[in-house]
Amino acid sequence: MEISVTVNGTACTRDVEPRLLLVHFLRDELGLTGTHWGCDTSNCGTCVVWLDEVPVKSCTVLAVMADGRRVRTVEGLANGVGLDTVQEGFAACHGLQCGFCTPGMMMTARWLIDTNPRPSEEDIREAISGQLCRCTGYENIVRSIRWAAEREAGAEEPEAAEEVQA
Ligand code: FES
Ligand code: FES
Numbered sequence: 023m024e025i026s027v028t029v030n031g032t033a034c035t036r037d038v039e040p041r042l043l044l045v046h047f048l049r050d051e052l053g054l055t056g057t058h059w060g061c062d063t064s065n066c067g068t069c070v071v072w073l074d075e076v077p078v079k080s081c082t083v084l085a086v087m088a089d090g091r092r093v094r095t096v097e098g099l100a101n102g103v104g105l106d107t108v109q110e111g112f113a114a115c116h117g118l119q120c121g122f123c124t125p126g127m128m129m130t131a132r133w134l135i136d137t138n139p140r141p142s143e144e145d146i147r148e149a150i151s152g153q154l155c156r157c158t159g160y161e162n163i164v165r166s167i168r169w170a171a172e173r174e175a176g177a178e179e180p181e182a183a184e185e186v187q188a
Pocket of ligand 2: 117118119120121122123124154155156157158
């Protein structure tokens with residue numbers, strides 16, 4: 023079945039099997055391996071991308087369901103000039119260790135700050151509650167997202183960074 027999906031602003035047309043999952047379409051058909059595949063049972067959340075403007079677990083979406091729609095992946099987070107503020111936040115606050123969960127975390131973080139520019143810690147924890155990190159204990163992920171939100175709100179030195187443990 024032929025589908026046309028706009029991925030990170032580029033129209034992509036492919037002939038796919040109806041059973042193909044969006045995560046595999048992105049990784050195997052388009053080579054966008056920034057979207058990770060961790061469980062295939064909708065538990066881990068490492069596969070989160072945006073479908074139109076909403077984060078979805080791409081292992082729960084068939085590629086054919088994205089026909090005619092827009093997908094944004096972690097490769098589309100930076101604007102081509104510099105890193106997205108969320109990416110800067112993860113770097114500033116040590117929001118990753120192995121990095122496996124990071125693409126999905128950042129896509130959810132970007133959506134959260136876009137829809138709620140001043141998220142509380144509770145808001146952040148709720149937003150990422152469907153995503154697992156096996157390494158960080160979540161503390162620095164939460165700080166990274168707070169850092170990005172504070173930076174975009176105009177803080178010179180986001181307070182979140184000051185709390186980071188060495
Ligand atoms: S691979 Fe999609 S939730 Fe784990
Ligand atoms: S940084 Fe390793 S799973 Fe989150």
